[in-house]
Amino acid sequence: MADLLDRGARPDAVVCFNDALALGALHELIRRGVHAPDGIAVIGFVNVEETQFSQTTLSSIDPGRSQIARTVVQMLCERMGMADGFDSAVPPREILVDFELVARASTVGVPAFRR
Numbered sequence: 001m002a003d004l005l006d007r008g009a010r011p012d013a014v015v016c017f018n019d020a021l022a023l024g025a026l027h028e029l030i031r032r033g034v035h036a037p038d039g040i041a042v043i044g045f046v047n048v049e050e051t052q053f054s055q056t057t058l059s060s061i062d063p064g065r066s067q068i069a070r071t072v073v074q075m076l077c078e079r080m081g082m083a084d085g086f087d088s089a090v091p092p093r094e095i096l097v098d099f100e101l102v103a104r105a106s107t108v109g110v111p112a113f114r115r
Contacts, residue, residue, distance in 0.1 A: 001025040005032060011040060013107070019044035019051050019060055026056055026106060036106040047102050057104035064097040071095055 001014065001024065016022035022044030029036055036042045036056050044051065047062035075093075 001028040013041035059107040062100040
C-alpha cells in the first residue's frame with residue numbers, strides 16, 4: 001500500500017489477496033491520514049475474526065470455509081469407505097461452495113460511481 005501511494009496512485013478501492021494484507025493496507029492508510037472508505041475503500045478475503053476489531057472494521061469475502069471443510073471430509077470418507085480402498089479412477093467432481101460478502105466500515109457508504 002505504501003509503494004502504491006508513494007507512486008502517486010489514488011485508487012477508489014483496493015481488493016487484497018487476504019485479510020492480513022487488507023488489514024496492513026488499512027493500517028498504512030490510517031497512518032497517512034486517509035480514511036476508508038471515503039479516501040480509499042479496502043476489502044479482504046477469508047473473513048478472519050480480526051476483521052471485526054480493527055480501527056476501521058474490514059469488509060471481507062467469506063469463502064465458506066466450514067462448507068469446504070465438511071465437503072472435503074465427506075469426499076475423503078467416501079473414498080476411504082470403498083471396498084477396494086482408495087480408487088483413483090473416481091472421476092473428478094466440481095463442487096460449488098457458497099460465499100458471502102461481509103460488508104463493514106472499510107467499504108460501506110462508498111458511492112457506486114466516482115468521477
